Amino acid sequence: MSEQQPEASLAVQVLPKTADPEELIRIVDAVIAYIRGTGLNTFVGPFETTVEGSFDRLCEIAQEAQLICIREGAGSVSAYMKWAYCPGEGVWSIGKKTAKHGN
Numbered sequence: 001m002s003e004q005q006p007e008a009s010l011a012v013q014v015l016p017k018t019a020d021p022e023e024l025i026r027i028v029d030a031v032i033a034y035i036r037g038t039g040l041n042t043f044v045g046p047f048e049t050t051v052e053g054s055f056d057r058l059c060e061i062a063q064e065a066q067l068i069c070i071r072e073g074a075g076s077v078s079a080y081m082k083w084a085y086c087p088g089e090g091v092w093s094i095g096k097k098t099a100k101h102g103n
Contacts, residue, residue, distance in 0.1 A: 005090030006053055006054075007053070007086070009051070009083070009084040009085075009091050013049075013079065013080040015078045015079070016069040016072070016076075017077065027072040031068050032049055035049050035051050038051070040052060040053040041053075041093070042094075043094045048082075050094055052093060055087070
């Protein structure tokens, strides 16, 4: 597996339960800041954030994203996740998937 080809990719969308839409945005922004702070390759889209790395590290990130929502004041959180995992060979990187579209 080359360094450009990550072992796994995770697209995650968190929806914290809040009464105020601005509070929801603040909490989602905290989750995005955490994911970006991991130092892993990350792509923020309008509905989800994609991050790539080792499967174990992405599992930790998936868990922490939900815990952040609760710590930030959400009563509950729904999370929608898509995974790609291919140990040994790796998965296509964010860049490979999006470069031809100008992203």
